[in-house]
Amino acid sequence: MEKTDIKSLDLTELTESFKAQGIEKYRAKQVFDWLNKGTLSFDNMLNLPKDLRNKLSEKYFIPSCSIEIKRVSKLDGTIKYLYKLYDGEYIEAVIMKYHHGISICISSQVGCKMGCKFCATGKGGFKRNLLPSEMLAEIETAEKDIGERISNIVLMGMGEPLDNFENVMKFLKLVSSEEGMNKGMRHISLSTCGIVDKIYTLADMKLQLTLSVSLHAPNDEIRNQTMPVNKKWNVSELLEACKYYGKVTGRRISFEYAVISGVNDSDECAHELGRKLKPILGHVNLIPVNDVTDTGYKKSSQKRHQSIINILSRYGITATVRRTLGADIEAACGQLKGKHTNS
Ligand code: SAH
Ligand code: SF4
Numbered sequence: 001m002e003k004t005d006i007k008s009l010d011l012t013e014l015t016e017s018f019k020a021q022g023i024e025k026y027r028a029k030q031v032f033d034w035l036n037k038g039t040l041s042f043d044n045m046l047n048l049p050k051d052l053r054n055k056l057s058e059k060y061f062i063p064s065c066s067i068e069i070k071r072v073s074k075l076d077g078t079i080k081y082l083y084k085l086y087d088g089e090y091i092e093a094v095i096m097k098y099h100h101g102i103s104i105c106i107s108s109q110v111g112c113k114m115g116c117k118f119c120a121t122g123k124g125g126f127k128r129n130l131l132p133s134e135m136l137a138e139i140e141t142a143e144k145d146i147g148e149r150i151s152n153i154v155l156m157g158m159g160e161p162l163d164n165f166e167n168v169m170k171f172l173k174l175v176s177s178e179e180g181m182n183k184g185m186r187h188i189s190l191s192t193c194g195i196v197d198k199i200y201t202l203a204d205m206k207l208q209l210t211l212s213v214s215l216h217a218p219n220d221e222i223r224n225q226t227m228p229v230n231k232k233w234n235v236s237e238l239l240e241a242c243k244y245y246g247k248v249t250g251r252r253i254s255f256e257y258a259v260i261s262g263v264n265d266s267d268e269c270a271h272e273l274g275r276k277l278k279p280i281l282g283h284v285n286l287i288p289v290n291d292v293t294d295t296g297y298k299k300s301s302q303k304r305h306q307s308i309i310n311i312l313s314r315y316g317i318t319a320t321v322r323r324t325l326g327a328d329i330e331a332a333c334g335q336l337k338g339k340h341t342n343s
Contacts, residue, residue, distance in 0.1 A: 109159025
């Protein structure tokens with residue numbers, strides 16, 4: 001019999017599941033509280049009788065997430081974790097400290113299918129989806145380690161969250177529920193490379209989270225070269241979905257644009273971007289491309305960044321350059337895992 005991941009159940013589902021086995025309702029709340037505290041073994045749930053603990057471990061399992069490597073930046077206090085999962089797979093999470101609170105960047109898959117040319121995770125291929133409980137555990141493990149509450153969550157680590165749609169939606173429900181971690185949706189961001197059908201579905205769910213779209217190019221010619229997903233959904237289809245998202249949710253989209261010297265950093269590119277983004281409620285985040293692969297992509301100069309910002313402002317679009325954090329600890333996702341596992 002395959003065991004059920006007990007931590008991916010919300011309190012109502014857990015109560016139902018217990019009821020089906022003749023276990024009293026109040027036990028569900030007790031177990032739920034233990035799980036919420038990060039307890040990883042039924043044996044440690046001390047207010048349960050031994051035979052119940054045994055019964056639970058036959059039917060359910062609690063996916064673990066332990067710290068394999070931890071690196072702390074001497075420059076800015078950014079922390080990078082390499083976590084080991086119950087089946088021996090590795091994922092990464094990064095903690096960033098800002099004056100407005102602590103943010104965590106979590107992974108949504110082990111690896112990624114999307115194969116973006118500039119991305120260390122994409123290079124390593126895809127292994128499996130993360131369970132909702134494993135995404136929760138990334139946060140819990142970090143909170144326990146630093147001894148502080150994390151206020152902001154970004155799904156911007158390894159993997160494509162909208163390619164693991166159901167589990168990510170379940171995770172969002174669990175992490176924001178009052179009886180669970182109780183993190184506000186307004187403090188959660190989700191980044192996608194542009195899985196267009198799921199952007200429509202997400203829009204209709206009207207969640208108060210922030211959607212980031214990894215655009216990285218103003219047209220199909222360039223985007224086809226760097227992001228294979230563009231062959232399935234092109235720039236105009238993606239931007240149409242973004243327009244819909246903004247209209248339905250009233251939320252501003254954050255467009256990610258990794259600036260690559262000689263690839264997407266010309267004034268013409270900036271004008272094309274400005275023209276296309278003008279009708280959409282959005283902000284542009286320029287990211288100096290991280291030099292992580294052997295593709296030869298290089299960062300642009302600050303002068304080029306400024307020129308792009310100036311041009312976009314003529315179209316009424318705000319753009320900022322994202323601060324690079326943890327430059328000394330390979331904080332960009334996929335880098336640490338790549339080194340550890342040689343994938
Ligand atoms: N799969 C999702 C989320 C994870 S990637 C997505 O693609 O949006 C998180 C962000 O890092 C994305 O914006 C991605 O394009 C960007 N990224 C990946 N490799 C990068 C690199 N070498 N330099 C700069 N940004 C990179
Ligand atoms: Fe996957 Fe995002 Fe990396 Fe592309 S950038 S390969 S979608 S993780």
